[in-house]
Amino acid sequence: MSEKTDLLVVENLKKYFSVGRGKVLHAVDNVSFTVPRGTTLGLVGESGCGKTTVGRTLVRLYEPDGGKILFDGQDISGVRGREKRELTRRMQMVYQDPYASLNPFFTVGEIITEGLEIHGIGAGKKERMEIAYGLLEKVGLHREHANRFPHEFSGGQRQRVGLARSLAVNPDFIVCDEAISALDVSVQAQIVNMLCDFQESMGLTYLFIAHDLSMVRYISDRTAVMYLGTVVEVGDNREVYDHPAHPYTQGLLQAVPVADPDYEQERSRQNIMLGEVSSPVNPGPGCRFCSRCPHVTERCRQEMPALRPVGTGHLAACHALEQGG
Amino acid sequence: MTDRKHLLNVENLHVSFDTYAGEVKAVRGVNFYVDGGETLAIVGESGCGKSVTIQTVMRLNPEPPARIKEGRVEYGGEDLTKKTDREMRAYRGKEFAMIFQDAMTSLNPVSRIGKQMVEAICIHEKVTKEEAKSRVIQMLGKVGLSNPETVFRRYPHTLSGGQRQRVMIAMALCCHPSILLADEPTTALDVTTQAQILRLMKDIQKDTGCAIILITHNLGVVARMADRVAVMYAGQMVEKGSLRDVFYHPRHPYTWGLLGSMPDMQERTDTRLASIPGSPPDLFAPPKGCAFAARCRYCMEVCLEHNPGETPVSEGHCARCWLLDERAGNLVKPPVGRDEELVTPAMRDYIKKGGGADV
Numbered sequence: 001m002s003e004k005t006d007l008l009v010v011e012n013l014k015k016y017f018s019v020g021r022g023k024v025l026h027a028v029d030n031v032s033f034t035v036p037r038g039t040t041l042g043l044v045g046e047s048g049c050g051k052t053t054v055g056r057t058l059v060r061l062y063e064p065d066g067g068k069i070l071f072d073g074q075d076i077s078g079v080r081g082r083e084k085r086e087l088t089r090r091m092q093m094v095y096q097d098p099y100a101s102l103n104p105f106f107t108v109g110e111i112i113t114e115g116l117e118i119h120g121i122g123a124g125k126k127e128r129m130e131i132a133y134g135l136l137e138k139v140g141l142h143r144e145h146a147n148r149f150p151h152e153f154s155g156g157q158r159q160r161v162g163l164a165r166s167l168a169v170n171p172d173f174i175v176c177d178e179a180i181s182a183l184d185v186s187v188q189a190q191i192v193n194m195l196c197d198f199q200e201s202m203g204l205t206y207l208f209i210a211h212d213l214s215m216v217r218y219i220s221d222r223t224a225v226m227y228l229g230t231v232v233e234v235g236d237n238r239e240v241y242d243h244p245a246h247p248y249t250q251g252l253l254q255a256v257p258v259a260d261p262d263y264e265q266e267r268s269r270q271n272i273m274l275g276e277v278s279s280p281v282n283p284g285p286g287c288r289f290c291s292r293c294p295h296v297t298e299r300c301r302q303e304m305p306a307l308r309p310v311g312t313g314h315l316a317a318c319h320a321l322e323q324g325g
Numbered sequence: 326m327t328d329r330k331h332l333l334n335v336e337n338l339h340v341s342f343d344t345y346a347g348e349v350k351a352v353r354g355v356n357f358y359v360d361g362g363e364t365l366a367i368v369g370e371s372g373c374g375k376s377v378t379i380q381t382v383m384r385l386n387p388e389p390p391a392r393i394k395e396g397r398v399e400y401g402g403e404d405l406t407k408k409t410d411r412e413m414r415a416y417r418g419k420e421f422a423m424i425f426q427d428a429m430t431s432l433n434p435v436s437r438i439g440k441q442m443v444e445a446i447c448i449h450e451k452v453t454k455e456e457a458k459s460r461v462i463q464m465l466g467k468v469g470l471s472n473p474e475t476v477f478r479r480y481p482h483t484l485s486g487g488q489r490q491r492v493m494i495a496m497a498l499c500c501h502p503s504i505l506l507a508d509e510p511t512t513a514l515d516v517t518t519q520a521q522i523l524r525l526m527k528d529i530q531k532d533t534g535c536a537i538i539l540i541t542h543n544l545g546v547v548a549r550m551a552d553r554v555a556v557m558y559a560g561q562m563v564e565k566g567s568l569r570d571v572f573y574h575p576r577h578p579y580t581w582g583l584l585g586s587m588p589d590m591q592e593r594t595d596t597r598l599a600s601i602p603g604s605p606p607d608l609f610a611p612p613k614g615c616a617f618a619a620r621c622r623y624c625m626e627v628c629l630e631h632n633p634g635e636t637p638v639s640e641g642h643c644a645r646c647w648l649l650d651e652r653a654g655n656l657v658k659p660p661v662g663r664d665e666e667l668v669t670p671a672m673r674d675y676i677k678k679g680g681g682a683d684v
Contacts, residue, residue: 046515154604184370185542189586189600196597211515214545218588218598255520257545259587261568264548268527272520276487 007072007173007205008035008058014066015050015057025281027053029229030067032307035173035222040199040206042220042237044213044252046277050229051209052096055175058207059091060084071173089119092166096178098158102150108136108161109146115169135164139194156187163191167198175207180215192219213256217241222313225249228280228288231307235314245316248273248289287319295320331358331399332536333382333504338396340374340381343389349608351377353560355396356635361503362530364537366551366568368544368583372605374560375540379506381406382538383421384413419449422497426509428489432481438465439477442496449500464495469525487518491525498529504536505529511546523549544587548572553641556580559606559616565635566642577644578621615647623648 015028027050035041043051056062058069060076069077076087095101102111112132113125122128133143139160150158159179166174176195180188192215198204210216216223217237224234225248233246244250251273258264275292286301287293293300299319307315308322340352352374359365367375380386382398384405398405400420405413417423425431433441439461446457458477465473468491481489490510497505507526511519523546530537539550547554547568554571556564556579564577575581585599603620606612612619618628627647636649 046517156604185544186370186582186586186601187604189598190602193597193600213516214588251517255516257516257519257523257543257549259544259548259572259584261548261572264545268549272524273517274521276485276518277515 005037006034006070007037008207009070010034010054010058010067011070012067013054013057013064013069015053015062016065019281023281026229026283027280028057029283031226031229031231032067033224033231033234035205035207037172037205038199038203039222040208040220042216042223043207043209043226044211044216044223045226046252047211048228048277048280049226050280051226052177054226055093055177055207055209059093059175060087061093085119089115089169090171091173091175092169092171093175093177094159094162094166094179096181098155098162098182099150101162102158102165104150107147107149108132108141108153111150111161112136112146112165112168115165119169121169131168132164135168136161138167139164140190156183156190159183159191160194163194167202171204173205173207175209177209178211179208181210181212188215195219213241213253214258225252228277228283230288230304230317232289232318233314233316234307235311235316239311239314243311243314245310245314245321246289246318247293247295247320249316251292287317332361334358334397334399335378335382336397336399338378338381338398339394340377340386341392341394342386343392347609350611351560351608352381353611355557355560355562357555357562357565359504359536359538361536362534363552364530364539364550366539366541366547366554367557367562368541368547368554369557370542370605372608373557374608375557376508378557379423379508379538379540383417383423383506384408384410385417385423415449418445418502419500420502421504421506422500422502424490424493424497424505424507424510426512428486428493428513429481431493432489434481436480437477438479438481438484438492442477442492442499445496446499461495461499464499465492467529468492468495468498469521470495486514487521490514490518490522494522494525494529498533501533502535504538506538506540508540509542510539512541512543519546526550544572544583556583559611560608561616561645563617563646564644566638566644570639570642574638574642576638576642576649577617577646578623578648579617580644582620615645 011032013028013031017025017027019025031054033041043054045051053062057064064077068075079087109129109132112135113128116122116128116131122131132146136143136145141157141160180191183191199206208216208220220237222236223240224231227248233240233249240249244253254270255272273292278291286303287305290296290300305317305319307317310316310321335355335357338352338355342349342351355378369375377386381393393406396406442461443454443457446452446460462473462477465476470476470488470491484492511522514522526537541547551568553567555562558579564571564575564580571580575584582599582601586601588598601620606616606619614629614631615633618624625647633645633647635643635645637643638649
């Protein structure tokens with residue numbers, strides 16, 4: 001497991017949804033990023049910015065409308081049949097809503113062993129149940145829980161079941177789509193610690209989608225910031241959080257409340273980002289952020305900026321940066 | 326606390342819900358007060374009773390199944406727990422106004438924004454529809470909605486989440502309440518919108534001098550907004566104090582856990598998050614001793630047997646924990662993630678002597 005190899009390379013990924021009357025919703029537009037093996041990429045942004053669509057397109061729950069997804073060197077954007085099945089084994093997803101993502105008619109044991117059965121892991125039902133017991137214990141539940149139904153569990157416990165389900169098929173890559181957003185703070189910490197442990201022991205690679213920047217900063221190695229379907233900034237955590245280059249990232253970090261009264265008091269006089277996210281339906285030709293940007297120029301309205309390096313391992317898409325540097 | 330009259334004073338409040346499965350003791354002896362112009366934040370995990378507490382202040386819980394077993398809610402020299410539903414109507418919306426978490430389900434979906442707001446004013450004040458309308462439009466403008474006249478004629482579903490929350494705030498402010506009760510007002514919003522709404526609430530407080538009781542589980546929001554903080558756990562306020570006391574000198578292990586489970590935004594730390602093991606107790610049968618004992622790593626024998634009372638730590642700062650008992654030695658909050666060092670030598674002796682159950 002050399003450090004350099006990228007497990008996932010995404011190039012110019014596009015996903016559009018038709019919303020009728022010739023209108024097209026540009027959910028994901030020319031998104032590119034890489035995720036090195038054994039690391040975590042955080043994906044942040046406001047609701048409606050397309051982060052979930054990115055996650056779902058990666059695991060091929062949506063068919064991409066353009067661009068390449070290279071997984072372990074292989075372009076998976078068009079794979080079908082047997083290959084796709086193998087892919088679903090290697091890429092798993094943990095969903096946001098632990099109430100909606102578990103089948104209420106299945107016992108926890110059935111939920112976990114279903115994937116094993118599909119991928120032909122384990123000989124016979126008994127062996128698969130043994131694997132499920134092991135997984136339940138691994139995620140901090142008990143083997144007796146295998147016979148219970150999802151409604152008997154709390155949110156945190158259900159999220160553990162969801163995690164056990166994705167780990168069952170021994171994946172390389174897990175998309176955590178707001179996996180902790182619905183949980184209480186202390187339970188969030190339990191799940192996050194567990195994710196970190198599994199990454200270390202099993203060499204997992206994560207795409208961690210969330211809107212809580214402090215958690216993303218904690219769990220990930222690199223962070224990509226999305227705004228209205230485009231990645232506006234991506235880089236190593238140290239760079240993105242300490243020296244945010246894009247005005248949107250700056251505004252976003254500014255808005256996150258920090259649990260430190262002195263720090264908050266100091267910040268209370270600063271300006272906050274105004275306005276709301278505009279519509280992703282038939283967007284204009286310019287920078288997606290131009291309607292809210294404090295430094296907007298005529299060029300921003302006409303031309304979409306491309307991602308350019310602004311530091312080591314740090315890219316941002318903004319015309320102002322290009323002129324400045 | 327008797328030398329000065331507080332705007333709102335809640336004493337020893339016990340609220341239970343009678344269900345088929347038995348009595349849920351949702352709030353078990355809560356004391357707090359709030360004065361004009363200040364913000365009290367009530368923090369805690371879901372199910373700890375924070376919403377029930379403020380809904381009881383407004384008497385919004387249907388009775389039955391809710392039942393106020395004990396306690397007083399004092400406002401303007403009167404005990405609100407003794408009021409009838411009809412009498413309470415004069416308070417709701419006029420003296421107290423509530424901002425709910427989910428503006429979509431709290432606004433009437435089949436009524437235009439303007440109509441809902443005019444209605445609220447006309448109930449409490451003798452004004453003509455025209456006067457009410459101009460006031461509503463003025464309020465909508467004040468909460469930062471561009472085009473208040475258009476918003477006046479619109480239906481809730483045509484607005485975005487942030488706009489709806491602004492409408493909720495405008496509606497709450499219509500009759501100039503003296504206390505604004507905000508139940509997770511920004512939980513459903515994005516961080517940037519959250520920052521805007523929080524800023525708006527602060528500005529309004531500055532203008533009108535109203536008191537705000539803010540319920541949240543986000544400690545960052547607390548740090549930004551609150552003057553005083555109350556930490557709730559299993560229906561009790563386990564720690565109360567000024568913002569700085571609770572954040573910088575917390576004394577209750579649950580507060581330590583909460584603060585430790587938030588990652589530090591300014592600095593990347595490689596230490597693990599200090600999660601609190603287990604989950605809150607069942608309020609059908611709350612434990613005999615301290616409710617937090619089962620999850621507390623400093624649990625002693627006494628904790629399992631007796632519920633600790635409110636122990637004052639300093640002026641205005643108190644906590645419910647046996648560790649604050651003079652026999653327990655001096656304990657301070659550990660640095661995040663290194664909780665082993667939390668136990669002072671004196672404490673360790675005490676645990677040994679007392680045979681504390683170290684979980």
